[in-house]
Amino acid sequence: MCVCWYCKYGISYRDLAETMQERGVEVEPSTIMRWVHRYAPELEKRVRCYQGYRSPAWRVDETYIKVGGRWKYLFRAVDKHGRLIDFMLTDRRNMGAAHCFLSKALTTMRNWPPSTITTDKLRSYPEVIEQLKRKERLLAYTRHQTSKHLNNIIEADHGALKRVTCPTRGFQTIRIARATLKGFEVMRMIRRGHCLTCKPGVNNEIRFVNKLFKIAA
Numbered sequence: 001m002c003v004c005w006y007c008k009y010g011i012s013y014r015d016l017a018e019t020m021q022e023r024g025v026e027v028e029p030s031t032i033m034r035w036v037h038r039y040a041p042e043l044e045k046r047v048r049c050y051q052g053y054r055s056p057a058w059r060v061d062e063t064y065i066k067v068g069g070r071w072k073y074l075f076r077a078v079d080k081h082g083r084l085i086d087f088m089l090t091d092r093r094n095m096g097a098a099h100c101f102l103s104k105a106l107t108t109m110r111n112w113p114p115s116t117i118t119t120d121k122l123r124s125y126p127e128v129i130e131q132l133k134r135k136e137r138l139l140a141y142t143r144h145q146t147s148k149h150l151n152n153i154i155e156a157d158h159g160a161l162k163r164v165t166c167p168t169r170g171f172q173t174i175r176i177a178r179a180t181l182k183g184f185e186v187m188r189m190i191r192r193g194h195c196l197t198c199k200p201g202v203n204n205e206i207r208f209v210n211k212l213f214k215i216a217a
Contacts (some may be wrong), residue, residue, distance in 0.1 A: 002032045003039045004209060007183035009193060010164035032163055037176055041184025046212040047186050051108070052196040054113040055079035059154040060102070060123070062093055063162070066170035067177045074181070075101040076161075078154050082196045087185055089178050095124040102128055106137055116143045118150045161188065 006016055013029035020027050057080040073093040077085040077107045084209050087106035090097045106113065119125045125144065132138040171177035190208060193200035198208040209215075 002027070003035050003043070003183065004035055004187060004205075005182075006032065007043075007164075007187040010167050010184075012167045015167075036183060037179045040126060041179050043184045043209070044182035047189070047195060047211065048108070049124075050195040050197060051084075052194075054083055054085055054109055054112050055081055056112060058085060058105075058114040058117045059151050060105075060117055060119045060125070061151055061154045061158065062120075063158040063182070065089060065165065065177060067200060068172060069175050072174060072177070073097065076154060076158070077101075077105050078157055080150075080153065082153050084185060084189050087181065088174050089174060089181060091174070093122070094126075095128060097129045098124040099131065100120065102132060102193075103137065106132070113169075114137055114142055115139070116145060118145050120148075120151060121146050161185070162187070208216065 002016060002020065005019075008056045014034050017027055017029045020032075025103060028055055051154055052102075055183075058077050059080065060077045062075050063076045066072070067089075071092060072089055074087060074089050075097065076087045079085060083190050088097075088101045088102070088104055090100070117125075117129060129138060129142070129144045133142065141191075148167070162185060168180065170181065178201070186195070188206050190198055191196060195208065198204060
């Protein structure tokens with residue numbers, strides 16, 4: 001419950017500990033933090049097989065996340081309906097990072113490859129996409145385009161994600177940031193009904209998470 005609430009509502013560890021105390025559960029903020037670091041990646045792992053169909057029209061963009069007082073790059077991809085495809089936090093915003101992210105996204109969506117990939121004007125993307133075509137990781141007819149208008153959907157989604165991450169006031173290490181961001185992304189996906197067998201609604205979300213961890217209702 002603590003892990004889901006933290007990742008879903010962006011509440012601070014201290015406020016969440018007080019909320020649990022009101023319900024008769026004594027728990028330290030540092031304990032909740034350790035739970036999040038341990039179980040948020042596990043939640044993301046178990047949700048993967050429920051990710052389901054995504055539109056072949058991808059929107060790819062990067063945003064900034066502060067880690068250890070420095071800005072890091074969060075690569076993210078959604079389909080044209082705003083359903084999450086994949087994400088990756090990295091130190092750099094270059095060709096190597098772009099290649100690693102798109103390869104990761106293609107592996108995640110191996111059954112639903114993209115027909116179009118819309119990006120910003122980062123110069124790494126055209127070459128990376130051509131490389132992936134030559135390696136037959138991408139379909140030969142996959143079209144790359146740059147469009148500020150079409151990428152509005154993912155830029156708005158960046159803003160919604162950052163409203164949840166704000167209470168963290170930045171992460172101490174990139175390992176912690178990656179673990180916690182997995183929880184944020186997955187709980188947003190669950191909340192929006194973007195997982196197979198999970199219908200929108202709080203009770204349905206609870207049942208879905210309980211099912212993932214084989215917890216009796």
